[in-house]
Amino acid sequence: MSSALAGELRSILGDDGVLDRQLELHVYGKDSGITRGEPSVVAFPESTEDVVAVVKAAKRHGVSVVARGSGTGLAGGAVPLEPSLILALTRMNEIEVVDVENRSAWVGPGVINLDLSNHTYSDGLHFAPDPSSQSVCTIGGNIANNAGGLHCLSEGNTVNHVLALEVVTADGDVIELGGPAPDPIGLDLRAVMVGSEGTLGIVTRALIKLTPNPTAARTLLMSFRSVEDAAKTVSDVIAAGVIPAALEMMDRLMTVAVERFIDAGFPTDAEAVLLAEVSGHEAAVEAEAEIIRAIADDNNAIEARVASDAKERQRMWLGRKSAFGAIAQMNPDYYLHDTVVPRTKLVEMMRNIYEIAERHQITMLNVFHAGDGNLHPLMSFDASEEGVIERVKAAADELLAICVALGGSLSGEHGIGLEKRDSMGLVFNEYDLDAQARISEAFDPDGSMNPNKVLPSGSRCFDFGRPIPEGTWV
Amino acid sequence: MPFSTQFAPTSQEVGSCIECGLCLPACPTFRITGLETASPRGRLTAMSAVLAGQAIDETFTEMMDGCLQCMACETVCPAFVPFGRAMEGAKAEIAVARNSMSIRIRRLILGRFLAWRAVVRLATAAAAVLQRTRMSVLIPKALRSGFRSLRPLPIWSSSRVGRTSKPLGEGRSRGTVGLMVGCVMDPWFGQVNDVATRLLNMAGYVVVTSAEQSCCGALAAHDGSAQDARRLAHRNASAFGAVDMVAVTSAGCGAHMKQYEHWTEGGDIFAAKVRDITELVADAIDKGWLPTVDRIAGPIAIQDPCHLRHAQRVVDEPRMILQAAGHEPIEIDSTGTCCGAAGVYSVLQPELSGRLGVQKAEQVRAAGPRIVASANPGCEMQLRQHLGEGYQIAHPIEFYADAIGIMERGHS
Numbered sequence A: 001m002s003s004a005l006a007g008e009l010r011s012i013l014g015d016d017g018v019l020d021r022q023l024e025l026h027v028y029g030k031d032s033g034i035t036r037g038e039p040s041v042v043a044f045p046e047s048t049e050d051v052v053a054v055v056k057a058a059k060r061h062g063v064s065v066v067a068r069g070s071g072t073g074l075a076g077g078a079v080p081l082e083p084s085l086i087l088a089l090t091r092m093n094e095i096e097v098v099d100v101e102n103r104s105a106w107v108g109p110g111v112i113n114l115d116l117s118n119h120t121y122s123d124g125l126h127f128a129p130d131p132s133s134q135s136v137c138t139i140g141g142n143i144a145n146n147a148g149g150l151h152c153l154s155e156g157n158t159v160n161h162v163l164a165l166e167v168v169t170a171d172g173d174v175i176e177l178g179g180p181a182p183d184p185i186g187l188d189l190r191a192v193m194v195g196s197e198g199t200l201g202i203v204t205r206a207l208i209k210l211t212p213n214p215t216a217a218r219t220l221l222m223s224f225r226s227v228e229d230a231a232k233t234v235s236d237v238i239a240a241g242v243i244p245a246a247l248e249m250m251d252r253l254m255t256v257a258v259e260r261f262i263d264a265g266f267p268t269d270a271e272a273v274l275l276a277e278v279s280g281h282e283a284a285v286e287a288e289a290e291i292i293r294a295i296a297d298d299n300n301a302i303e304a305r306v307a308s309d310a311k312e313r314q315r316m317w318l319g320r321k322s323a324f325g326a327i328a329q330m331n332p333d334y335y336l337h338d339t340v341v342p343r344t345k346l347v348e349m350m351r352n353i354y355e356i357a358e359r360h361q362i363t364m365l366n367v368f369h370a371g372d373g374n375l376h377p378l379m380s381f382d383a384s385e386e387g388v389i390e391r392v393k394a395a396a397d398e399l400l401a402i403c404v405a406l407g408g409s410l411s412g413e414h415g416i417g418l419e420k421r422d423s424m425g426l427v428f429n430e431y432d433l434d435a436q437a438r439i440s441e442a443f444d445p446d447g448s449m450n451p452n453k454v455l456p457s458g459s460r461c462f463d464f465g466r467p468i469p470e471g472t473w474v
Numbered sequence B: 001m002p003f004s005t006q007f008a009p010t011s012q013e014v015g016s017c018i019e020c021g022l023c024l025p026a027c028p029t030f031r032i033t034g035l036e037t038a039s040p041r042g043r044l045t046a047m048s049a050v051l052a053g054q055a056i057d058e059t060f061t062e063m064m065d066g067c068l069q070c071m072a073c074e075t076v077c078p079a080f081v082p083f084g085r086a087m088e089g090a091k092a093e094i095a096v097a098r099n100s101m102s103i104r105i106r107r108l109i110l111g112r113f114l115a116w117r118a119v120v121r122l123a124t125a126a127a128a129v130l131q132r133t134r135m136s137v138l139i140p141k142a143l144r145s146g147f148r149s150l151r152p153l154p155i156w157s158s159s160r161v162g163r164t165s166k167p168l169g170e171g172r173s174r175g176t177v178g179l180m181v182g183c184v185m186d187p188w189f190g191q192v193n194d195v196a197t198r199l200l201n202m203a204g205y206v207v208v209t210s211a212e213q214s215c216c217g218a219l220a221a222h223d224g225s226a227q228d229a230r231r232l233a234h235r236n237a238s239a240f241g242a243v244d245m246v247a248v249t250s251a252g253c254g255a256h257m258k259q260y261e262h263w264t265e266g267g268d269i270f271a272a273k274v275r276d277i278t279e280l281v282a283d284a285i286d287k288g289w290l291p292t293v294d295r296i297a298g299p300i301a302i303q304d305p306c307h308l309r310h311a312q313r314v315v316d317e318p319r320m321i322l323q324a325a326g327h328e329p330i331e332i333d334s335t336g337t338c339c340g341a342a343g344v345y346s347v348l349q350p351e352l353s354g355r356l357g358v359q360k361a362e363q364v365r366a367a368g369p370r371i372v373a374s375a376n377p378g379c380e381m382q383l384r385q386h387l388g389e390g391y392q393i394a395h396p397i398e399f400y401a402d403a404i405g406i407m408e409r410g411h412s
């Protein structure tokens, strides 16, 4: 079946636009998460027309379509669960037009996040969402996962930076959602598409909102004897009306790991370290940095200092951005959580995290976007050790449950994909899920776009009565 | 056939990859093709598939052969995956599993001929005659463009091996440096070796060019001729057993020799003595053993050979040397992307190599200066081929030697 499809795809995309040898398929079976699948063919479109043709061909052959950017997703979103076609969008990486005056740009979905910011830097603009994977991940993947980053505290997630989308639907129609105006007329389907993880359609072009580069910035490093003091500082800063561009917390295990990896200048004896950045106009950042420092002092900070120059500032942020790498070296395996709790519940959540880690005997490190309560507890382990996987899984489930009990959510920015799909019931009741499933059905009645992701099966209240059209893939 | 030799990538090496993908944008072959199968992560996934029992088939071979072994992925990898070692292992496996005629011929050239000085000199003499008679049509097509970007060759080159030269002027010796003259470096880029010797002598070192030394084995190792690579490593390690340090004038050789621990017993002790020539010269300038020029000379574009920047992490030294020579080093590429020369890659994968060469040439043109410093012979040739007329390319220490007045820059 799929070889006939591969042949058809070759006639559309040419020989070097299709991969279907076994080892090649194996390589495309995974993203940065922990689940593996096996696609039946991989296609590399170079234009919207290519995407339309490929989607239609897949439909004719009853094969589902899984979009893929750089494959850095952490929740298995780009993992093909069934015999599927992987639509690899890396070659649609054109930055078409940058409209400096209106601070926007039309880009292809395969443009790499950081490439766009570098491209527009000299025009004084950048793409604000800055996930730690920004040197690799694509704009399409950012849109599909509504990615966030260090600066989403002040700038918001990707959804706040997308003006319009060109989408190829499951039927192969090309539709445009949103428009250059910040508030589009009609239903705001653009916002529905952002975060839909490839289940509603394929983003083939995006009109991105660009953000002016800050003219001045200050970074503060603050260290504390307790996580409580650090968390209190976070709440007090926000309560004081200062919204830092970024506000990040690391616990001691984490700073020790980072310092072992690179010399970022983090104190390794403090229980918690906060990094804050304020940006904007010179006078404002000076004043805001002072306010933050005073609040830290009030909360018993061991040290609270402003980076003295650009070099030190870069070193601090490099330390933060290397957290992931530092963990990569501790053990061969890791499991990264991405949960959100209300800021006021941070301390309680942290206490629970430490308790769970101890009970399951798992090394758990914490580095997270403290400003918006987006936690990334990271379990570091060696999967070859007997019984460890079970302990990790048990700990992960407990973490999620507690987070939800504290009024939190399943995912701050990494998406639901496969790995958190079955926990959706923890936050949504059957009617909530049904509403989502109806939207999904409206876009993709056959369930052929990235099937079995995001929504657990049975989300549709009346799932049993659903007719399965002839000839479609089941 | 799955992996079968002692050189095979180990599950520990391959398993240390956490599949984060942070290496993807650094990889030139991924950048150009957009293919996960042409990325470091994809190549490691393929290796682990073979470790799990999958056969070494044509797809696997193609995926590995596409790799430049430029080590850019190692520089950015947060998990410190020893990619270069694993790739050499994969190549060794391919050489055994797919023992085709072309692989056998390559192994003969890279593993044996390069180590025979007489053969290299004979080939050099023949090439020198062709250069003078402009008869490059007689050269096989795959090698022709490389041939055209050689420096003018000597018809008769007396090898530099087996010589000893003493510190110049007053002062006591700061130690003995063994100079690795290289297999093709010796006759083709002999001037760089001469300059290196002069500078090391000026800095107070005794320089010996042991007669026992041979080709470093890098090309053999990269191509999968693991047994030959071992033999050559062993030979060089004993040839330079008595010196304090080993200076290497070709970044590709130095990078490999710093990895001798994988190739010969006691190789780690040897490796600790290996220095790229730019490291030694920059150090000597820093300590005041070599002079700094006051005069301001023009800007020079700087090209970082992968095997210097990524494999040896030597980045500041060439710049410092140019500055000491009064030149302003001009950056051409902030991430140090491969120029596509990559040892024998330019011959085996001409298409990708050519695209990278064109890209590198564009970066140089955009940077401005028509003078380029490159610390590796392969890169120098690749640059010359893609930049065309009107550009002067030499090793950083040659520009320095020129500035302090100990040599004439006689070539372009």
Ligand SMILES: Cc1cc2nc3c(=O)[nH]c(=O)nc-3n(C[C@H](O)[C@H](O)[C@H](O)COP(=O)(O)OP(=O)(O)OC[C@H]3O[C@@H](n4cnc5c(N)ncnc54)[C@H](O)[C@@H]3O)c2cc1C
Pocket (backbone or CB within 6 Å): A031, A032, A066, A067, A068, A069, A070, A071, A072, A073, A074, A076, A077, A078, A089, A109, A130, A131, A132, A133, A136, A137, A138, A139, A140, A141, A142, A143, A144, A145, A146, A147, A148, A149, A150, A197, A198, A199, A201, A202, A203, A204, A324, A413, A414, A415, A417, A450, B019, B020, B021, B022
């Ligand atoms: C080291 C590391 C750090 C990370 N840090 C962060 C972080 O700070 N913040 C954060 O939010 N995330 C982070 N992530 C997760 C990940 O990088 C983001 O989710 C990113 O947006 C994924 O982009 P991608 O191009 O790799 O997409 P992929 O992984 O290829 O795909 C992700 C999802 O998007 C869908 N998709 C991709 N392209 C399209 C398209 N054109 N149309 C429709 N659907 C599409 C896929 O089907 C899949 O469901 C990190 C990951 C890693 C490995």
Ligand code: SF4
Pocket (backbone or CB within 6 Å): A328, B016, B017, B018, B019, B020, B021, B022, B023, B024, B040, B041, B044, B073, B076, B077, B078, B079, B080, B081
């Ligand atoms: S950066 Fe290192 S750990 Fe990450 S995918 Fe590449 S090789 Fe693997």
Ligand code: SF4
Pocket (backbone or CB within 6 Å): B026, B027, B028, B029, B030, B038, B039, B040, B043, B066, B067, B068, B069, B070, B071, B072, B073, B074, B083
């Ligand atoms: S060595 Fe170079 S070409 Fe090979 S995988 Fe690494 S970055 Fe890519």
